[in-house]
Amino acid sequence: MRESRELNPRRRPAAKPRRGAASRAPDHASLVAALQALGEGRYADVRLDMPERGPGREVALALQAAVERVQADLAAQARYADVVREGVSEAIDALVKLVVQGDLSGDLRLSVGDASLAPLVSGIGQIVHTLKRFVTEMREAALRLASSSEQVLAAATHSERSTTQQAGAIHETTATMEELKGASQQIAENAQMVATIAQRALSQTHQGESSIKSFMESMEKVRHNATEVDDAIGKLSRRVERIGTVVEVIDEIADRSDLLALNAALEGAKAGEAGRGFSIVAAEMRRLAENVMESTKEIKNLITEIREATHAAKEASDGNKRMAAEGEQLGAAAMGQVGGILSGIQETSDASRVIHLATQQQRTATEQVVQSMGEIEEVTRQAQSGSKQATAAAAELSKLAERLAELVKRFKVD
């Protein structure tokens, strides 16, 4: 009991009991005042006279103990509140970081001293985790969306392009068909004129045909003549060659005879008188041989001349033959052309009668084609506009996907 002052070292010492009133019980007023102060929470104003003995002292002590107890409890409570406040403050900070900076990486580290805060911490942890998951999913979805929209855009563009092309092609075809329609009309109108022209050309060509025919005939004659000449020259050549061979043989014989005669004369001379007759004969033989050789020499010269002349004639004949062959070729070519013209004209002549009918039919057909082409064109145009729309939509989609991606990018999950 005498330690009462040690209970609250930090506080103002509790009210010192007045010495003078040690033996008396605290008076009723001061007690009431102390209790009122206590009741009003003015713990500093709780002053008690502390008697030294007596029942008052017990009351005072008990009151003092109670006040001190309350004060201690209050302090503990205050401490507890501080801790909690700190923990919550950290949690709030973390959440703020999350929201403002988007940093979901790492785990929520809260140095929480008090176990009662644990639910709060785990609760916050769960929120972060969920948020993380959510963001990841979003990101993936955004990516997928972006790629799909790209594909759609590409397809739409492609489709747009091809429909444009198709539209262009169809347009051209339609235009051509229109032209054709117009042309066939003209043909029908001109059919009559064509017929007249064809008739005139036909008669002129007939004339040309006959003159070409006569040219061909004369070429044929020339060639025929040339062949005859050739044959004759050939025969002549062969005969000349045969003569040449015979002449060679005669020459040879004459030469040998000459030799023989020379030797005979020698023998005759050696035989002296007895051989004189022999020598005469030999001399005669020599003369004969010489004559023969002279003649053969002349014949040989003649043969050479004939050969040269024959050669020249053959060359001339060959030239003629060549020219005749060329002429024939030209004539044949001309005939061919004339024939072509004739048949063409014939066709035209006949055809001009048919053209009228044909153009009628053709006109109908052409019209039908044109109509069909028109329909196709219409469809194509629609497709074109449709694909244009599709392209626009796809572009829009693409943009949205981009924006989403941007948004999600702000959350750091890794």
Added chain:
Amino acid sequence: MSEGRDEPDIPSGASDAQLFCLRLLGGRYAFEASLVAEVVRLGPLTRLPAAPPFLPGVFSHRGEILAVLDVNQLFGMRPLPLGAAARAAVVRAGPWKVAVLAEAIEGLVEIDRAALQPPPAEAPGGAAEFLTGVARDRRGELAVLDLPRLVDAARARRIAA
């Protein structure tokens, strides 16, 4: 080829020289007819190694092998033609039997010995040394050759070819 086509040469008296005439050295040359064994056409010639130019080769005639003498080349003149028509006179000149090549062979001629003139001092190619005389007949001038001496000299190679 042979020349002449008029009357035959009729052999007459012993005062006539019987000569055999041929064309070589660019002219008419003759020698004793008795030297001539035969007139032949040259066959294909076989050249002999280390032979002088005036011996263009040898050929086979009726089984006998004869050497050919080109008198032109002996005297440094243009070689006589050796074609298919080439003719030679097979002669016995001293110990030698040889075929004397000629441009043409006239054959037998008769010259009056009295009409023989002395040979000129000069003859084509230096053949004067071997001429015994010159004569003239219907066909023109001819020179008479001492064939055996000529061939001997050839053999002795005293003639520069």
Added chain:
Amino acid sequence: MTGAPPPLLIFQVGPSRFAADAADVERIDPARAGPRDLVEASCLGAPSAARCELVVRGAASALAVDLVLGIREPAPDDLRALPELAAACLASSAVRGLVLLDGTPTPVIDLPTLVCELRPAGSAPEPGEPHHA
């Protein structure tokens, strides 16, 4: 000539054909076969292709020839002496005679004499070049 004539080796130098006693030819070598005296230019002429060499028996030399045509055994009648004027005028003593091969007179050459003739001066008498006595 006594007895059967010896077999002859027929060869060609340039366009000309010759015959030689086969016994004088030790062997026939291809061109450039060995280091020895090679006779390329002789009175027989100069070979155009020199495809073979005739190695001469008893000599250290060989004769360059264009072709070797074979060995013939001539009949005794086919062997002939050179016409006397020819024999007297030839500048080489290597030409010993003629042999009729299919009717064609062919010079018969004594090969040892031929290669011997060439060794001292190293130059053969050219065909047709006469010696001045």
